[in-house]
Amino acid sequence: MKLSIVTTLYYSSPYIQPFYERTCAACQVIPAELEFVFVNDGSPDDSLDVAVRLSERDPRVKVIDLSRNFGHHKAAMTGLMHATGDLVFLIDVDLEEEPELVAQFYQEMQKHPRADVVYGVQDTRKGGWFERWSGGLYYRLFNALSSHKIPENLLMARLMTRRYVDALLLHRESELDIGGLWTITGFEQVPVTVHKHSKPTTTYTLQRKIALTIRSVTAFSNRPLLYIAATGVVILGLSFLYFLYTMYVYLFVGKPPDGFTTIVLSIWFLGGLTIFSLGVIAIYLSVIFTETKQRPYTIIRQIYQSEKLDVH
Numbered sequence: 001m002k003l004s005i006v007t008t009l010y011y012s013s014p015y016i017q018p019f020y021e022r023t024c025a026a027c028q029v030i031p032a033e034l035e036f037v038f039v040n041d042g043s044p045d046d047s048l049d050v051a052v053r054l055s056e057r058d059p060r061v062k063v064i065d066l067s068r069n070f071g072h073h074k075a076a077m078t079g080l081m082h083a084t085g086d087l088v089f090l091i092d093v094d095l096e097e098e099p100e101l102v103a104q105f106y107q108e109m110q111k112h113p114r115a116d117v118v119y120g121v122q123d124t125r126k127g128g129w130f131e132r133w134s135g136g137l138y139y140r141l142f143n144a145l146s147s148h149k150i151p152e153n154l155l156m157a158r159l160m161t162r163r164y165v166d167a168l169l170l171h172r173e174s175e176l177d178i179g180g181l182w183t184i185t186g187f188e189q190v191p192v193t194v195h196k197h198s199k200p201t202t203t204y205t206l207q208r209k210i211a212l213t214i215r216s217v218t219a220f221s222n223r224p225l226l227y228i229a230a231t232g233v234v235i236l237g238l239s240f241l242y243f244l245y246t247m248y249v250y251l252f253v254g255k256p257p258d259g260f261t262t263i264v265l266s267i268w269f270l271g272g273l274t275i276f277s278l279g280v281i282a283i284y285l286s287v288i289f290t291e292t293k294q295r296p297y298t299i300i301r302q303i304y305q306s307e308k309l310d311v312h
Contacts, residue, residue: 003032004085005102007093008075009040009047015094016050020061023099030106032087036061039079042069056306063304070298073178076156078298080165088160096197097157105159108192116164117189119182120155122196150183151191158182174295225284228277235270 005023009016020036027034038051040063048065055061064082066075076090087109089102097120105118112118160168168185182189 001032002035002085003030004035004037004083004088006037006079006083006088006090008072009038009051009093010043011045012043012047012093013045013050019093019095019099020054026100026103029103034060035085037079037083039064039075041066041075052304055304059306065301067299067301073176074297076178081169086162088165091157097155101157101194108190109159112190114188115190116161116187117158119158119189119191120194121151121191122153122155123193150179154179155196224280228280
């Protein structure tokens, strides 16, 4: 049996060596041949150099150097494409998720013979109040707008069988959210509650979180479009009722319609609603535009892997 360890690199230089050493130690209890797949996602620091030096010492280490930064999720999917193991363990390299989880997940998979995935879920969200609030808001929005719900506080760390990974890689959309893909791929998946450590800084800025939320919702749900249509029906109905009321007052009460303020407010409201609706539709059109180009997930500059065995 072969076990592939897949991770991505972005400002990851200090973590690569301890991640490698801790993972090797944890995998000693697993009867499997090891393979490491490091995907350099255009990291500005010396992550690539550190990973390449590691691959020169250990031929089990494969380094995929992307031509630029394509994003965390696309880099992870690229790593899965190059993993050859019967089991594949996907995890972030920054040690927030402990590499020792691979042994825990393997033991959990042995308890569930029908399971194709064992994945991690945070016990409590990490970070300050805003990071916890914004993270929780993302899951609530996604599950409210999508027909395929994802578990809250989902982690990148997961152990997957070969057939699940092959099924996952059948998805070829350009604008992807990997959490949604994990869910819609199906198979039996077993959650494990784990503790995630916290770093002082994060590369997921507020802007990137908002972009991820928009991309996730538009990739997995058409409900915003249905809500726009429903809003239009409601406004049309209310307008018709108001018209009937106005005609009743004019014909039976003898009071002509007035209300300049009401007219102005109605114009502002309907104008804002129209612009918002057009904006939502434009986002969906943008997604369609991107998908029709059929561009690749990522572009690989070079793959590094040594043939000489000199493991330290």
